[in-house]
Amino acid sequence: MLRATEKITALYCRLSQEDSQEGDSNSIINQKNILMQYAREHRFLNPVFFIDDGYSGTSFERPGFQAMLDEVEAGNVSCVIVKDLSRFGRNFAMTGMCTTITFAKHNVRFIAINDNYDTINPNSTDSDFAQLKN
Template sequence: MTGKITALYCRLSQDDMLDGESNSITNQKAILQKFAEDNGFPNPTFYVDDGVSGTTWERDGFKAMMADIEDGKVATVITKDLSRLGRDYLKTGELIEMVFPDYDVRYIAVNDNVDTAKSENELLAFKNIFNDWYARDCSKKIRAVFRAKGQSGKHLCPPVYGYKKSDTDKNLWVVDEPAAEVVRKIFKLCIDGYGPVQIARILTEQGIPTPTAYALSQGRDNGRHNAKTYRWGANTIAHILERYEYCGHTVNFRTKMKSYKVHKIVYNPQDEWQIFENTQEPIITQQTFDLVQELRKHKRRPQKMQMVNPFA
């Protein structure tokens, strides 16, 4: 085992922040560093996930640690407590009782007195179940707060392209004129007979920044930029053409997370949405929006001489 790593794993989720400094990454590091030094564990190496739920295993720090375990580089994994490793009792139990032993890795949870090298840890399963219950309970409480906010008519998402937060009221959206002008242009092009693919090509050729590129130019880095950041896509156009928000309305509960364990976003049926009208200044008229929906529903475009352009 000489030369192998002692993996000191730290994790903090948004929920854990409610517990204050006791669960902070800094505090976890201090506890693990001292424990490793006091007990003579060699080559301590930190793996950290900050702001990541314990019910998901899509964590960069955790995956890096597992890669080193699979490469035979790790002798021992140490966490502050069991919940730092994970709050999904089935997966956490599998890791401790099957995966780690398979790679000859010793596991220690300092505050829970768990050490796989010293005992059978009879209470381990119960502690994992409690951690899973805690995650479920926190998720339920957060969803209740989220639903109450949404039912009150407050926005549940950041401002859509064309709007920005008010400088004086963070719950109020105000028109972001440069982006709003592009939104109006997109609706006009649709009414003029152009489809999403054609509109995307026109905007790209005219050098108009995409929503992501525009956000970057305004100092709002959403982390989604890639090679396509400066090229408009048909899906982006279609998404803009379907947003009720541009009529000045708030739309809540359009999506939901599958469960507290499955962090996948799915769309709710439209009859489950809650729409609050006239909550912000509209960028387009209701007439324009309804016309575009009708055109797109029937997958046809008007003859220019047969329909009045509401932008005229």
């Protein structure tokens, strides 16, 4: 396991074929820009992108997601940041299991920027509605 200052901040982007019809607002480039700006402004260390382009959020069998999860389980991640909860996943049960069980077990903070969701702050504005948004 790495020391806290050596751990990475996982910046996760996902775009499904259906989402691509919405245009640039959900594009991978747009998500990367938002995530990197947030990481810099909030001084998150060692940002690393994990990207799934063309994958549905209903399945968690996505290569970028699985690579990120491997790093989490190896103890190499301090925080996972996504643009919003829908980019992380659209399966309510699996999303909840990852954010409240797997990430908690490995002391990984989870942030969904646009949903104002942060596991370090249980009183974040939208924490009560996070499950509904998935």
